[in-house]
Amino acid sequence: MQIEPFKLERYFAKYEFKVKYLLSPSDCEPIKMAELLKMASFESLKLWENLKLSYTESQGHSLLRREVANLYKNISDDDLLIAAPEEAIFIAMNTLLKPDDHLIAISPAYQSLYQIAHAKGCSITNWELQLKPNSNNNLDPGTLNGTSSWSIDIDFLKQNINDKTRMIVINFPHNPTGHTLSRSEFDAIIDIARRYGIYIFSDEMYRFLEFSPSDKLPSVSDVYEKGISLSGMSKSFALPGLRIGWLATQDTNLIQKWLEFKDYTTICNSSPSEILAIMALQNKKELIRRNLEIISKNISIAEQFFQNNNDLFSWVRPKAGSVAFPKLLGDFQVEKFCKKILEDKEIMIVYGELFGFFGNHFRIGLGRENFGEIIDILDSYLKNNF
Numbered sequence: 001m002q003i004e005p006f007k008l009e010r011y012f013a014k015y016e017f018k019v020k021y022l023l024s025p026s027d028c029e030p031i032k033m034a035e036l037l038k039m040a041s042f043e044s045l046k047l048w049e050n051l052k053l054s055y056t057e058s059q060g061h062s063l064l065r066r067e068v069a070n071l072y073k074n075i076s077d078d079d080l081l082i083a084a085p086e087e088a089i090f091i092a093m094n095t096l097l098k099p100d101d102h103l104i105a106i107s108p109a110y111q112s113l114y115q116i117a118h119a120k121g122c123s124i125t126n127w128e129l130q131l132k133p134n135s136n137n138n139l140d141p142g143t144l145n146g147t148s149s150w151s152i153d154i155d156f157l158k159q160n161i162n163d164k165t166r167m168i169v170i171n172f173p174h175n176p177t178g179h180t181l182s183r184s185e186f187d188a189i190i191d192i193a194r195r196y197g198i199y200i201f202s203d204e205m206y207r208f209l210e211f212s213p214s215d216k217l218p219s220v221s222d223v224y225e226k227g228i229s230l231s232g233m234s235k236s237f238a239l240p241g242l243r244i245g246w247l248a249t250q251d252t253n254l255i256q257k258w259l260e261f262k263d264y265t266t267i268c269n270s271s272p273s274e275i276l277a278i279m280a281l282q283n284k285k286e287l288i289r290r291n292l293e294i295i296s297k298n299i300s301i302a303e304q305f306f307q308n309n310n311d312l313f314s315w316v317r318p319k320a321g322s323v324a325f326p327k328l329l330g331d332f333q334v335e336k337f338c339k340k341i342l343e344d345k346e347i348m349i350v351y352g353e354l355f356g357f358f359g360n361h362f363r364i365g366l367g368r369e370n371f372g373e374i375i376d377i378l379d380s381y382l383k384n385n386f
């Protein structure tokens, strides 16, 4: 398979472990091993101590699948495949799609959500999130703080379905905007997919990080028989280093196909990671609360920063997840802006083009403890240089 380089991941690979500061990571402050072991139950500590570093069950440890199934209403232990999140996308796209299929995929997006399909010879219609002025004013979108919001056009979805459309790809809470759907939009997408018998691949890596209970949505896999949900430990549970994620679906035929494909990727998961994931999921409420607290503190810092610098940036307050996608105003090109800051201050910021988006936006990560420190450095730098 010929596949384009993954721009965002290549950019991270180049700088993430070399620069002093990261302003754009999408994960929450990673949990330390000692913290996780401290919260572990007696039984899971026993599993840890007695763990044999052997091959593991290809579908995923049965106790881990039990804990993951507890995150859903209509998904049982057997309706899950445990795999690294990025691997899970690769497995699902490879087993569900064939050349000539058509997809409608949310945009901007994490590149693998559309690139694997492209490499397989599918055609893709980008379903773009748009920056719209809020209804109580008619100001130019993106030029004033707080007056615009991200939105999605459901009619666009209806109008772009054709005979070959096999899959709709969505990702809410959304990376990179921090937007999420209303319940009526969510239901409308499911209705449309059901009417045409189309799969929905729903990337739910940031699920449970909704800031308001009213923004919580069901998992697509719980409510739609042709829904496939991707989730994992990397974002909402602050454990990206485990490399543990999963696919959930009510369509049991798919699980068999995924298992056959996984024999050509990793065969099975890392045994220590599976036990650590069990420990974390048994403490899910505490972990999610901790992550939401960090994000909430950082949103207040970001809000103040964007207010102080409203001649340079516009920003839409995110609704969910650990990222936001502000816009650099004026003529200065955002890629140049990010690279200048990288060079002058060793702060790595990822720009919109890395998500296939050309509107002078950049991503900020709101999940890390040192967000405020980096914002202070950036603020003084901007005062003297922009």
Ligand SMILES: Cc1ncc(COP(=O)(O)O)c(C=O)c1O
Binding pocket: 026, 084, 085, 086, 087, 110, 171, 175, 203, 205, 232, 234, 240, 243
């Ligand atoms: C929307 C989305 N999906 C999937 C992934 C892949 O997760 P992982 O890097 O843990 O494999 C990411 C990671 O950034 C992501 O943001």
